[in-house]
Amino acid sequence: MTDPFFTRRKFLRTVILGGAIAPTVPSFVNRTFAALDGVAASNFTPVTGKDDTILVVMQLAGGNDGLNTVIPFADDAYFKARPGLAIPADKVRRLDDYCGLHPSMENLGALLGEGQASIVQGVGYPNPNRSHFRATEIWHTASDADKNEAYGWLGRYCDAACAGEDPGAGIAIGDQVPQALRSASGQSIAIGAPQDYQFQEGMDPAPMEADDDASAPDGGSIDMLFGASDPDVNVADFLQRTALDAVASSSKVQGILRKSHPGAEYPATDLGRRLQLVARLIGGGMPSRVYYVSLGGFDTHANQAGAHERQLSVFDQAVGAFCRDMKAQGNFDRVMLLTFSEFGRRVAQNASGGTDHGAAAPLFLFGGALKGGLIGQHPSLTKLERGDLVHHTDFRCVYAALLEQWLKTPSAPVLGRDFGRLALLRS
Amino acid sequence: MKPLCGAMVARKSRFFRNGAVIAGLNFSNAMSSPAEITWSTDAAAHLLRRAGFGGTPEDAEVLAAAGLEGAVDRLLADDGRGLPSPPVTDPAEFAQRRRFRSARKRDDEEAQMESRAFERAVRETLVAMRAWWLECMRSGGAGVREKLTLFWHGHFATSQTKVRFNHLMMVQNEALRRLGAGPFRELCAAMVRDPAMLVWLDGRQSQGKTPNENFAREVLELFTLGEGHYTEEDIREAARCFTGWVVDPENGKSVFVPRRHDDGRKKLFGKSGKFGTEDAVDMICSQPRCAEFLATKLWEFYAYAQPEPELVKSLAAHYRKSNLHTGELLRIIFTRPEFYSARAVAKQIKSPVQWMVQAARETGRQLLPPGVALPLSAELGQNLFMPPSVKGWDGGTAWINSATLIRRSNTALLFAVAAPPLPLEAESLDAAAWAVVAPPEKRFDTVTLAERLEKVFLAAPAGPATRKRLEAVLAESDFPCSDDTVREASTVLLGCPEYNLC
Numbered sequence: 001m002t003d004p005f006f007t008r009r010k011f012l013r014t015v016i017l018g019g020a021i022a023p024t025v026p027s028f029v030n031r032t033f034a035a036l037d038g039v040a041a042s043n044f045t046p047v048t049g050k051d052d053t054i055l056v057v058m059q060l061a062g063g064n065d066g067l068n069t070v071i072p073f074a075d076d077a078y079f080k081a082r083p084g085l086a087i088p089a090d091k092v093r094r095l096d097d098y099c100g101l102h103p104s105m106e107n108l109g110a111l112l113g114e115g116q117a118s119i120v121q122g123v124g125y126p127n128p129n130r131s132h133f134r135a136t137e138i139w140h141t142a143s144d145a146d147k148n149e150a151y152g153w154l155g156r157y158c159d160a161a162c163a164g165e166d167p168g169a170g171i172a173i174g175d176q177v178p179q180a181l182r183s184a185s186g187q188s189i190a191i192g193a194p195q196d197y198q199f200q201e202g203m204d205p206a207p208m209e210a211d212d213d214a215s216a217p218d219g220g221s222i223d224m225l226f227g228a229s230d231p232d233v234n235v236a237d238f239l240q241r242t243a244l245d246a247v248a249s250s251s252k253v254q255g256i257l258r259k260s261h262p263g264a265e266y267p268a269t270d271l272g273r274r275l276q277l278v279a280r281l282i283g284g285g286m287p288s289r290v291y292y293v294s295l296g297g298f299d300t301h302a303n304q305a306g307a308h309e310r311q312l313s314v315f316d317q318a319v320g321a322f323c324r325d326m327k328a329q330g331n332f333d334r335v336m337l338l339t340f341s342e343f344g345r346r347v348a349q350n351a352s353g354g355t356d357h358g359a360a361a362p363l364f365l366f367g368g369a370l371k372g373g374l375i376g377q378h379p380s381l382t383k384l385e386r387g388d389l390v391h392h393t394d395f396r397c398v399y400a401a402l403l404e405q406w407l408k409t410p411s412a413p414v415l416g417r418d419f420g421r422l423a424l425l426r427s
Numbered sequence: 428m429k430p431l432c433g434a435m436v437a438r439k440s441r442f443f444r445n446g447a448v449i450a451g452l453n454f455s456n457a458m459s460s461p462a463e464i465t466w467s468t469d470a471a472a473h474l475l476r477r478a479g480f481g482g483t484p485e486d487a488e489v490l491a492a493a494g495l496e497g498a499v500d501r502l503l504a505d506d507g508r509g510l511p512s513p514p515v516t517d518p519a520e521f522a523q524r525r526r527f528r529s530a531r532k533r534d535d536e537e538a539q540m541e542s543r544a545f546e547r548a549v550r551e552t553l554v555a556m557r558a559w560w561l562e563c564m565r566s567g568g569a570g571v572r573e574k575l576t577l578f579w580h581g582h583f584a585t586s587q588t589k590v591r592f593n594h595l596m597m598v599q600n601e602a603l604r605r606l607g608a609g610p611f612r613e614l615c616a617a618m619v620r621d622p623a624m625l626v627w628l629d630g631r632q633s634q635g636k637t638p639n640e641n642f643a644r645e646v647l648e649l650f651t652l653g654e655g656h657y658t659e660e661d662i663r664e665a666a667r668c669f670t671g672w673v674v675d676p677e678n679g680k681s682v683f684v685p686r687r688h689d690d691g692r693k694k695l696f697g698k699s700g701k702f703g704t705e706d707a708v709d710m711i712c713s714q715p716r717c718a719e720f721l722a723t724k725l726w727e728f729y730a731y732a733q734p735e736p737e738l739v740k741s742l743a744a745h746y747r748k749s750n751l752h753t754g755e756l757l758r759i760i761f762t763r764p765e766f767y768s769a770r771a772v773a774k775q776i777k778s779p780v781q782w783m784v785q786a787a788r789e790t791g792r793q794l795l796p797p798g799v800a801l802p803l804s805a806e807l808g809q810n811l812f813m814p815p816s817v818k819g820w821d822g823g824t825a826w827i828n829s830a831t832l833i834r835r836s837n838t839a840l841l842f843a844v845a846a847p848p849l850p851l852e853a854e855s856l857d858a859a860a861w862a863v864v865a866p867p868e869k870r871f872d873t874v875t876l877a878e879r880l881e882k883v884f885l886a887a888p889a890g891p892a893t894r895k896r897l898e899a900v901l902a903e904s905d906f907p908c909s910d911d912t913v914r915e916a917s918t919v920l921l922g923c924p925e926y927n928l929c
Contacts, residue, residue, distance in 0.1 A: 061816075131644070133818055134654050167829065175808040176821070177828045190828035192806060197830055199837065220589035221627055221641065224815040229825040232733075235774055236887075238824055239832075239924035246829035296816075301641035302629035352632035352639040386659065 053406050056278055056291040056322075056337045057154065057180065059139075060315065062222035062299030063132065064341035065308055066361030067389070069105070070119055070378065074098045077381035081348040085304055085355070095119075099378050104313040107320025108364065115372030116323065116332070117364065118424060120398055122379040124360035124391025128343060132222055132299070132357075135342035140180035140227040142396050142415050150230055153399055153414060154290045155183030161409040162187060162289060167245035168252070170290040171281065173274040178292055179227025186241060188290075189249050194257050194277055198250050219307040219354075223296035225342065253286070260284030263328030264321045271295045271318040279325040282335060289407065298341060302352035315339075323366055332368035336406055339364045340395065346387050360391035363398065369406075369425050397422045431572060431608035432503040432754030464767045466495045473772050476886060476929045477729050478502050478761055479570035481785040483863060484882045486569075499761045503754060505571040507604060510563045514555040516594035521676035524591070552593045557804075557811045558797035560600070564784045565794055572604060575757070577780065578728050579603040580811070581819035583618050583650060585627045587812045594679050595623035596812050608754035611721060612712045615651065619708055620681045622674045628817065631673045634687040638666040645817050651711050653720045657696075664693040668707035718743040718751060725753070729760055730771045732823060738765055773887035776826050777929045779807035782835065785929065786842055786921065789883050791863035795842060803838050807831050827927065839921035843914055861910040864917055870907040876916070877901060884920040886929050893923040 072078045073089040074097060092100035093109045101109050111117035127145040129135045141149035151159070154170055158181070162169035170181040170188035181188040191197050260280040266272035274293045281288065295318075297311045319337065326332040344361025360379050379389040400411035400419040412418050464470065472487035479502065490498045517523065527545060530538030564573040580603060587596050599621050606614040618624050625631040628642035643666035647657040671688030672681055683704075693702045695710055702710070711717065722742035726734045734742075742759060749755035760766055777785065783804060787794045794800050804810060808831055814820055869879040877897055881889055889897065896919045904912040920926055 129654075130659065131648050131654050132816070133648070172828075175806070175815075175828075175831065176825055190830045192830045196806060196834055196837075199833060221586070221629075221645075221817045223586070223588065226815075226821060226825065229821045229823050233824050235776055235824065235928060236890075236925065239776075239827060239927055240890075242827055242829060242832050243924045246832045249829055250833060299641070301639040302632035348637075350639045351635045351637040352629055354629065354632070354639050356640040357644070 052287075052289060052334070053408070054282060054289055054291070054331075054335045055154075055402060055407060056275075056293065056335065058292075058337060058339045059136070059178075059225065059294045060298050060311075060339055060341040061132075061136075061225045061294050061296040062219060062341075063135075063343045063345055063357055064298045064311075064361060065300060065304065065355055066341070066344035067347060068304075068308060069102050069312060070095075070099055070121065070362045071102060072099045072378050072381060075381050077347075081381065083349070084353055085349045095374060099374075102309070102312050104309050105316045107316045107323070111320075111323060111366060112373065116368055116370060117366045118370050118372055119362050119364055119374050120393060120422070121362045121374060121376040122360050122389065122392040123340075123363050123395050123398065124343075124389075125394050125396070128359040128388070128391070130343060130357040130359075132225060132342055133228075136225040137179060137227045139340055139342055139395060140178060142399055148228070150182065150228075150232070151184060152178065152180035152182045152227065154180045154292070155188065156414045157403060157407060157409060158187050158290065159183045159185050160413055161407065167249045168286070168288050170292065171278075171286070171288045172292040173277055174224065174292075174294060176224070176226045178225075178294070179229075181290070181292055182227075182230060186238075186245070189245055191253065191277065194253070194280075198254050199247075219297045219300035219304065219311065222299040224294055225296075253281070256281060256284030256286050258284075262325065264325035266321040266325075267314070267317045269314050269318060271314055272321060275318050275322040276325070279322055279329070282326075282331055283329045300345070300354050301350070301356060302354040304349075304354040319366060327368070334369075336365060336367035336369065336402065338398070338402065344389060347381060347384060347389060348387060359385065359388035361389070363395070365424065371424060371426050375422070375424070393422070394419060398424075428507040428572075428605060429609075430504040430506050430754075431575065432752075432758050464495060464762075464764050466498075467491060470495075470767050471498055473767065473886070474498060474502070474761060475569060476785065477766075477771075477775070478757075479568075479574050480564050480781060481788050481929065482569070483789055483791060484879075495762060499758055502569050502571045502761070503608075503758060505568045507567065507572045510567050511559060513559055513597060513601075514552055516552060516556075516597045518594050518679040519677055520549070520592045520594050521674065521679055525676060549591075549593060553587060553596075553812065554797055554801060556593060556597060556600075557801050558794075560811055561780070561784060561794055561800065561804075564780070565787050570784070570788075571757075572608065575607045575753070576600070576604045578725065579607045579614070581728075581814060581822075582724065583621075583624065584814035584817050584819035585621075585623050586814055590623045590626045592623070592626070592679065595626065595674075598679065599623040600812075608757070609752060611717075611751035611753055612708065614753075615646075615712055616705065616708045618650070619646070619669060619704055620672055620683075622679055622681045625672050625674050625681055630669060633666060633670050633672075634689075635670065636667070636689050636691070638670045638689065640666045642666070643669055646711065649818055651720060652714055652716050656714070656716045656720070661695060664695045664702075665707050665711070667691070667693050668695065668702045669704055672704070712751065715743075715747070718746040721751070721753075722746050722756060725756060726760060728822070729757075730763075730766050731774060734765070738763070773885075773928045775929050776823055777927055778820065778822060778826060779804050779809040779831075779835075780811065781929060782807070782838070782927070786839075789864075790860045790917075792842075792860040795838075799841070803834065806834050807838070832924075832927075835927060836922045839926065840918060843918040843921050858910060861913045861917075865908075865913045867907065870913070872906055873898070873901045876906075876908065876913075880913075880916055880920055884917065885925055887925060889920070889923065890925055893919065893925060896923070 071087050071092050073092040079086045091103045094100040108117055125145060129145055138145055140152045142153040143149040158169040167187055168189045172178055172181055172190040175192050177188050177190045257280055260283040262276055266276045278291045295315055300308050326335050340363045341361055343358055345355035345358040349355050376393050396415055396419040400415055401422040401424045403409050403411040403414055405425050468487050468491040471491035475482050475487055475490060493501055527542035564570050567573050585599060590596060602617050606617055628645055629639050630642040633639045640662050644662045647662060648654050667689040671683050673684055675682050690701060692699055695702055719739055723739050745759045746756045783800055808826055809820055864883055865876060865879055869875050897916055900916050900919055
């Protein structure tokens with residue numbers, strides 16, 4: 001009877017498995033998250049529809065070099081500014097007579113050809129900030145450069161359009177809910193590894209090696225950016241509320257993951273895994289309207305050529321797989337993927353074979369409902385501001401278009417004012 | 428190593444009232460008035476949790492008996508002695524990998540196998556480094572120096588993902604530990620030429636008249652002044668000052684190469700001259716804003732977010748007067764009434780590292796074994812030697828979301844029940860641990876045991892729901908109760924949402 005294993009098993013039986021508990025709530029939760037009396041997980045009632053449009057937002061963290069992504073190969077100024085970094089004109093995947101894609105972007109090229117991807121050129125905002133962190137806050141909150149907002153634009157969308165107590169109106173894939181999803185009602189959840197998104201009686205340790213490999217040797221001092229955190233929150237209430245969300249959403253998420261299967265082969269990268277998780281949640285009927293993923297490693301101050309090519313390829317292959325998966329699911333017409341980066345990079349290269357923080361850059365959209373192709377002109381390479389490209393399209397015009405045309409909600413209450421219309425969708 | 432800060436020499440202050448030690452359980456014990464500090468066991472427990480990684484109620488009583496100034500003296504006397512010896516790392520790792528890389532290009536099969544073994548060993552060493560550091564936090568006195576080292580790791584946030592050389596990460600870690608409590612200028616100067624930093628922010632590639640701006644920007648924005656307190660020109664010019672440093676691949680040391688340095692005239696903060704690296708560090712650290720920026724960040728790490736402007740002003744003034752001596756600033760922080768106010772006490776969300784180390788310290792147990800603790804720490808959002816960006820960990824509410832809260836509860840269960848996959852030897856530690864949590868004299872009745880357990884595990888009183896749970900568990904037990912009852916009741920507290928506060 002003093003055998004320690006016996007004691008432990010007995011304990012597990014009596015504490016973890018014993019007692020009268022609601023069948024849907026894991027008993028450990030019942031023991032510890034005691035605030036949940038009367039809030040069984042079966043009460044989870046989605047207020048968002050499962051046939052509605054879905055927006056997936058992806059940050060290319062670190063500041064993607066837009067100029068070596070959408071390349072003005074017909075412009076001498078490009079080659080003059082980047083003697084060591086310019087992609088030769090004959091290597092570029094041509095989109096028109098002036099610009100084309102980086103050679104590694106095979107999937108994006110194909111999707112553009114089929115009218116299932118769009119590139120909005122010259123995107124930025126007035127008085128651009130060149131700090132990763134401040135610029136990320138600006139993109140996440142859709143604020144003016146001189147203002148600070150607590151909540152994100154996607155969070156405000158959830159507040160405005162997904163009323164109710166539904167945890168998971170927005171889902172961040174990763175360890176942290178980014179500022180973009182932060183809202184007054186706190187409806188967004190984060191899911192890192194799906195197998196861990198459940199309350200357990202015992203735990204299998206995760207494999208040790210997984211996280212150490214997928215690193216970019218250069219450009220990697222920015223892996224993930226989350227925006228500002230909220231210092232004003234009452235922490236005790238916040239903990240209780242998050243505990244409720246966790247209980248209410250975990251069994252739902254597990255149920256959905258059990259019945260969904262990948263419809264495409266994904267590359268074995270972190271981004272591939274994250275997008276595959278998004279696809280499984282969508283395919284399984286998770287009623288979330290907004291997903292958020294991130295790919296880091298774009299801060300290419302030194303030895304840019306190899307590192308940038310590698311990151312673009314990681315991006316291109318994962319997104320290609322995701323689009324194939326959406327098509328296989330029959331969901332490509334109701335799913336839209338938006339990518340952004342907190343800034344582009346300086347036109348001229350530096351002495352380390354890299355580029356420093358810049359301003360305007362292109363952003364990408366993927367989806368079956370798009371008009372497709374290039375939107376707007378490539379910004380001038382000679383009319384620069386402090387050595388940087390000047391934007392002609394405010395990023396909030398893109399947000400507004402997605403809110404109005406895609407998520408079908410008035411944009412001004414979410415963005416604070418009217419940013420005009422940018423036609424993105426097939427009519 | 429020197430103590431973090433010398434003893435206070437009979438410094439009298441109208442703020443302090445060294446009253447009798449109050450060992451009562453009443454948490455509302457006047458810790459809310461910012462005008463003065465009521466020194467008590469609860470106040471000492473708060474100090475122990477924030478300055479270090481917490482301890483048992485008995486540790487708090489010992490600290491309380493020393494009085495406020497005595498307690499702070501004792502904590503700041505942490506000289507870093509008696510830490511476990513660090514894992515051995517290879518100074519020539521840099522050159523080694525380079526050789527393997529060229530061997531891979533030659534298609535040399537034997538070399539490829541060696542290369543794979545080498546990378547495996549690098550990964551294993553990194554695991555050992557993390558386990559070692561967590562163990563330093565658990566066993567190193569009150570953990571005050573380690574907590575400060577953790578702060579600086581999040582401040583000069585450098586990640587092995589890009590640096591890739593464990594030896595460089597350890598050299599930086601040692602520098603943060605050795606210099607962290609001294610004058611900030613010295614620490615900053617060390618980081619400017621720190622080999623891991625030179626790799627991390629591309630300083631080793633920065634040369635000539637068009638240097639890359641990565642390091643200079645982050646020095647100004649994240650390490651010393653904060654966004655909005657410098658111009659884009661300051662960044663460009665500081666970047667020129669910092670050119671010329673490289674890392675010697677054979678020994679992992681940083682070297683200044685004059686021909687790679689831009690020795691022309693620069694214009695920094697409105698002054699012009701042929702400034703070099705040291706000049707730039709001096710000029711940056713003597714910006715008045717530097718003291719304010721760092722004092723705010725340290726206060727936020729130890730006390731609470733968004734400190735009152737007049738508090739920041741006062742902290743910064745002290746910091747400047749002490750020549751940016753961080754140990755001195757810590758003394759000021761730990762003796763401020765605001766540090767013991769309602770805004771501070773039990774209002775901080777534990778970092779994953781704090782969670783794990785504190786749980787071990789307050790139960791007198793070992794850490795979870797590395798194979799469990801390290802993946803957990805990463806999944807909870809804090810992978811030592813791998814902050815998510817050069818800004819470090821955001822901390823506070825950013826630690827908590829549905830996914831990490833689920834993992835924290837799972838970890839609580841794991842910790843409390845020593846469930847698989849813990850090795851059997853953990854079991855033998857178990858009985859001793861429960862005797863620390865609840866000594867025999869605390870096991871005679873429900874009320875005494877409940878009070879004891881709350882005191883061990885919670886910074887604030889349990890909420891009504893948690894208390895109800897606790898009572899339900901204790902109601903099923905006979906008294907004096909067994910280890911199993913203590914364990915079961917502890918599980919309730921380790922897993923409750925309030926446990927995440929410190």
